Amino acid sequence: MDIGGSLPVLYLSLLLVLLSAAAFFIVRQAIQTRKIEGTLSRLEGKLAKEKGTAQEYYELGGIYLQKKLFSQAVKQFERALKAPTLETVESAPIYNALGFAYFAQEQYDIAIRQYKEALKIKPEYVTALNNLGHAYERKQLIPSAIETYEQVLNLEPQNGVAKRRLEALQKRLVPSS
Incomplete structure (x- = not known):
């Protein structure tokens, strides 16, 4: 077997594998971003028109945290804590997320x-x-x-x-x- 002839094939195969892996991660990230943006749009639209549940405010606050929009996240977490649908046990993660938003703002x-x-x-x-x-x-x-x-x-x-x-x-x- 000619090593000189198989070397370019090996390099091309390796390049193809690397490009395929990169494409996979890019597509996965694009799908994830699109899903988050869709949820963001849906929640903002709904909560602008009507009162939401504690879970919806918490979810929207979480998206704002991911986007590093900390003051907006704080508002949503505070709304979640005031929501009539909130059960006391469910409020612990909201207080934690609220703490994280304040922590991020030093x-x-x-x-x-x-x-x-x-x-x-x-x-x-x-x-x-x-x-x-x-x-x-x-x-x-x-x-x-x-x-x-x-x-x-x-x-x-x-x-x-x-x-x-x-x-x-x-x-x-x-x-x-």
Whole structure:
């Protein structure tokens, strides 16, 4: 077999595989974006005309978070919390998302309050605990952050986020020799 003749075929095959993979991911992303935009359009249209459910406001707020439209997300999450259809148990993820929106705007004190509200409703809500720990870190409340990450690891010993952040904080506290 002639290696000189098969080398271009090998390169072309490899290029074809790479281009096919890239095309797959591009098409998948386009479909996902189109779906999100369709949901956004539908929800904005519906909620402009009539009152929605807590779930609809929460979903719209989540889309605004993805688009990094944080102040708009805050408005939707607040509407979700005021919706008459909201059950108390369902409000924990909304408070967590509201905290995340404030955190993204560097309003850490408000974010901390929202995460704590989520945890009042659902004390073992690991995502809210991780987010609370991160907000404490940003506020330089290191002992509170450490305690919060330890709570996460008590609930979920294999939680990678809490493990990494806790180790990093503990390294910062130990003076280097």
